[in-house]
Amino acid sequence: MKRLPEFSLAGKVILVSGAARGLGLVQAEALLEAGATVYALDRLPIPSPDFAPIQERALNHLGTELHYRQIDIRDVQGLNKVVGEIAEKHGRLDGLVAAAGIQQETPALEYTAEDANTMFEVNVTGSLMTCQAAAKQMIKFGNGGSIVMIASMSGSLANRGLSCSAYNSSKSAVLQLGRSLAAEWGAHGIRVNTISPGYIVTSMVEELFKLYPERKAEWPTQNMLGRLSAPEEYRGATVFLISDASSFMTGSDLRIDGGHAAW
Structure with a gap:
């Protein structure tokens, strides 16, 4: 018996930007498990060592495929070329998880215009x-699609003890961008939603804790669950938003922050 078929992504082609490692790669694996063919886009020449085992698992155990394409999302011409080639190859494009992003912690009085512009770019x-x-490509092939943008709880609040004015502002922009794109593209059957994660323990955050050990103790106290999240805790939300399980949902944000912003 096939259960909850609306969550299935079998036969779908999905792009995930920023998927060479970290949260983006975890999202890509979830989409593979739901049956999608996934293309990871990232600026790194080669993906992290975690990529190859997931690629092998997709092919030999999940009956689907994970591909890698090196592209910097600031290279608009190259980006359109890569995305166009993928869509032409399969005759369709069904979804995108826009997870590529950067973060820089700098006091507002010390931020340079160059660094701020890079963050926004x-x-x-x-x-x-x-x-x-x-x-x-979704419009070209006429099948509609679903786009998920990774925002942040920092787009809705100022993080206590962190100097991240440009980053926080950029994530607020992502929230508004998601709503605005949803309004424009709904007529084409394209849904656009965002996910706003709370603090996630990644390898980069672990390194940060070595420099600021007090944050490892303080951050869990700032949400209602008293702990930090793992990248895997956002898998289900991504599959939900990309799949037909969320077919009447667009222009919305899923804030998954352990209750941080609900105090």
């Missing part, structure tokens, strides 16, 4: 251009 303009490239 990647997190905002890069996200827009990635969504645009995917939407063009």
Whole structure:
């Protein structure tokens, strides 16, 4: 018996930007498990060592495929070329998880215009251009699609003890971008939603804790569950938003922050 078929992504082609490692790669694996063919897009020349075992598992155990394409989302011409080639190869493009982004912790009085512009170029303009490239192909093939943008709880609040004005502002922009794209593209059957994660323990955050050990103790106290999240805790949300399980949901944000912003 096939149960909850609306969550199945069998036969679907999904892009995940920023998927060479970390949260993006975890999202890609979840989509593979739901049956999708997944293309990971990232600026790294080669993905992390965690990529190959997932690629092998997709082919030999899940009956699907994980591919890698090196592209910097700031390279708009190259991005459109890569996305177009993928869609042409399969005759369709069904979804995008826009997870590529950067973070820089700098006091507002010390931020340079160059650093701020780089933050916005990647997190905002890069996200827009990635969504645009995917939407063009979805419209071309006429099947609609679903786009998920990774925002942050930091787009809705100022993080206590962190100097991240440019980052927080960029994630607020992602939230508004998601709503605005949903409004424009709904007529084409394209849904656009965002996910706002709370603090996630990744390898980069673990390194950060070595520099600021007090944060490892303080951050869990700032949410209602008293702990930090793991990348795997966002898998289900991504599959839900990309799949037909969320077919009447667009222009919305899923804030998954352990209750941090609900105090």
